Amino acid sequence: MELWVAITFAAAFVQNIRSALQKYLKGAMGTTGATFVRFGFGVPFALLFLAIAVAVLDLPIPPVHTTFFLWVVLASIAQILAQALLVHLFSFRNFTVGTAYSRTEPAQAALFGLLFLGEVVTVGTLIAIAISVFGVMLISVARTAFSTKALLLSVTSRTALIGLASGTLFGVSGVSYRAASVSLGGPHAVIQAGTTLVVAVVFQTVVMSIWMALREPEEFARIRKAWKPALLVGLAGATASFGWFTAMTLQQAAYVKAVAQVEMLFTFAASVFIFKETITRMELAGCALIVCGVAALVLAV
Incomplete structure (x- = not known):
């Protein structure tokens, strides 16, 4: 198994834990607050991961530049907006269809990788991606009244369009984070990923802090009361993101x-x-289908 695959598996597992913790926090604070802790409480852990990487590898932190920062800003804003759209879907009765369409993120990431970075994937890889995406979509609507046929025909519905928009922004975010990390040019994938993570979470924390101060100042008090579970969310979020960024650098x-x-x-x-x-x-x-798609993709790379 290639290193990036193992890292991705680990990141996916930790992200699942982070999502469960965030759902728990939803009972103690609003959506904005529960989203903020992912970034704000992740800052110290992101700094710690980067410090450990620098110490263990005995390599310097690469100097950041304008191109790197622009990619990080694009990725960070796209990620925040994508998450906001995904949360907005839960206000709709038939939100599961929109959520399913948001899972088209990998296919859209392939498109944006081609447009932004000139990255090309093979036909076999696209088929493998399509298989896994369809598998996720089936699970997303398995417990609803929607059939597979209805799902495929509902692409013009409001929830489907919101879901597709969320998937688009997540795709832009992933490709942009990769572009930012790769643009550093070394000295090591782990340190590049750590540097990207630190800059991203600090920027996102500042943006969301300003937003809450202007629009939802009461969230700060709720966050303070739930600081212990929020720390766990920050740890899980930073760990998962560190994994994603490292895998996407590779x-x-x-x-x-x-x-x-x-x-x-x-x-x-x-x-x-x-x-x-x-x-x-x-x-x-x-x-x-997910297992088959992922297995086919790993074999195709």
């Missing part, structure tokens, strides 16, 4: 995002083995 964002669909398998396994939920045939089919 490999194209589309490949990493496609393999990252295994996160759905972790979520699905938790619902079955921890919460004892039943398994539907469509969910089993979706899991099988």
